[in-house]
Amino acid sequence: xxxxxxxxxxxxxxxxxxxxxxxxxxxxxxxxxxxxxxxxxxxxxxxxxxxxxxxxxxxxxxxxxxxxxxxxxxxxxxxxxxxxxxxxxxxxxxxxxxxxxxxxxxxxxxxxxxxxxxxxxxxxxxxxxxxxxxxxxxxxxxxxxxxxxxxxxxxxxxxxxxxxxxxxxxxxxxxxxxxxxxxxxxxxxxxxxxxxxxxxxxxxxx
Amino acid sequence: xxxxxxxxxxxxxxxxxxxxxxxxxxxxxxxxxxxxxxxxxxxxxxxxxxxxxxxxxxxxxxxxxxxxxxxxxxxxxxxxxxxxxxxxxxxxxxxxxxxxxxxxxxxxxxxxxxxxxxxxxxxxxxxxxxxxxxxxxxxxxxxxxxxxxxxxxxxxxxxxxxxxxxxxxxxxxxxxxxxxxxxxxxxxxxxxxxxxxxxxx
Numbered sequence: 001x002x003x004x005x006x007x008x009x010x011x012x013x014x015x016x017x018x019x020x021x022x023x024x025x026x027x028x029x030x031x032x033x034x035x036x037x038x039x040x041x042x043x044x045x046x047x048x049x050x051x052x053x054x055x056x057x058x059x060x061x062x063x064x065x066x067x068x069x070x071x072x073x074x075x076x077x078x079x080x081x082x083x084x085x086x087x088x089x090x091x092x093x094x095x096x097x098x099x100x101x102x103x104x105x106x107x108x109x110x111x112x113x114x115x116x117x118x119x120x121x122x123x124x125x126x127x128x129x130x131x132x133x134x135x136x137x138x139x140x141x142x143x144x145x146x147x148x149x150x151x152x153x154x155x156x157x158x159x160x161x162x163x164x165x166x167x168x169x170x171x172x173x174x175x176x177x178x179x180x181x182x183x184x185x186x187x188x189x190x191x192x193x194x195x196x197x198x199x200x201x202x203x204x205x206x
Numbered sequence: 207x208x209x210x211x212x213x214x215x216x217x218x219x220x221x222x223x224x225x226x227x228x229x230x231x232x233x234x235x236x237x238x239x240x241x242x243x244x245x246x247x248x249x250x251x252x253x254x255x256x257x258x259x260x261x262x263x264x265x266x267x268x269x270x271x272x273x274x275x276x277x278x279x280x281x282x283x284x285x286x287x288x289x290x291x292x293x294x295x296x297x298x299x300x301x302x303x304x305x306x307x308x309x310x311x312x313x314x315x316x317x318x319x320x321x322x323x324x325x326x327x328x329x330x331x332x333x334x335x336x337x338x339x340x341x342x343x344x345x346x347x348x349x350x351x352x353x354x355x356x357x358x359x360x361x362x363x364x365x366x367x368x369x370x371x372x373x374x375x376x377x378x379x380x381x382x383x384x385x386x387x388x389x390x391x392x393x394x395x396x397x398x399x400x401x402x403x404x405x406x407x
Contacts, residue, residue, distance in 0.1 A: 120266075
């Protein structure tokens with residue numbers, strides 16, 4: 001199989017760059033939405049803990065549950081910055097396209113860890129053995145972070161310079177050498193052919 | 207001069223193995239002194255947390271990042287294997303960068319989470335013999351170093367191989383100097399009329 005690199009900026013890569021920017025925006029937006037919430041209902045009174053990735057927005061337990069924000073804000077913003085820079089700079093410096101892959105990877109790692117942290121919180125609260133049922137919700141922030149990570153991976157792949165097959169008919173414009181053996185023998189016609197010996201014309205005799 | 211892609215592969219393998227090894231080392235420890243001789247300490251890896259002395263149990267770590275670290279490290283190793291052959295290198299190179307990025311993301315998150323816990327502990331009331339502290343251990347530094355090495359390796363791996371220009375030194379080899387006009391002699395020569403083969407004297 002013969003492969004060659006695609007030419008300058010293609011529609012696919014421009015689409016990929018736009019999607020990379022979209023994923024970056026989603027990732028940053030996700031950090032400001034609710035990451036998770038813990039809710040307990042005691043005697044028809046609802047106590048709620050809610051946090052984004054940056055701050056605790058509501059804590060009716062006054063710190064008794066020792067809960068805090070899930071710290072995906074910094075990795076997610078870092079990943080978004082790397083992806084956005086890669087998408088913009090790639091129009092001038094194509095080698096920086098690889099930054100969108102690095103950013104997508106960072107975002108996947110952060111999203112994965114955030115989901116693991118929510119699961120760990122659920123487990124931690126279960127182990128406490130509370131007398132009343134405790135409800136733990138995964139917030140919109142983490143859901144959006146997962147979506148951003150998925151979009152980032154797809155867009156980063158689209159953004160890359162992928163190899164493509166070269167079809168034989170694409171080369172018909174150039175010189176085609178059908179057969180030249182590696183070890184030429186004397187019987188083969190040399191590339192410039194045999195010299196044509198032109199016989200002198202005999203004078204006409206009327 | 208050593209090939210840059212070989213250095214990249216070595217760095218990727220080193221980064222992946224270092225983070226996998228670090229996941230089993232102690233990453234941080236917390237010491238809670240409640241006063242009146244009541245002390246409690248916990249030592250954490252990416253898999254488990256060990257308490258001492260009151261609770262000498264071994265539980266799953268709260269920030270159990272061992273699984274994600276191992277999976278991303280294995281992906282980085284798979285990328286290195288794919289990069290060994292030129293036919294599969296075009297998959298290996300982006301996979302290496304994605305895996306190294308994910309590894310760095312997991313480690314970044316882990317360190318940010320520990321740092322946040324340390325900040326929270328600094329706000330707790332002290333005095334009367336009470337104190338709380340969190341200390342980083344070698345595992346965290348190894349994790350960070352492994353992730354950085356893997357990212358550098360992945361970045362170096364992105365260099366594409368230069369096209370090989372064949373230089374024909376063999377005097378006997380066929381050299382086509384020019385074939386771009388209709389009046390050039392074709393590769394198999396010009397047809398020779400039978401009469402022309404007889405040379406007249």
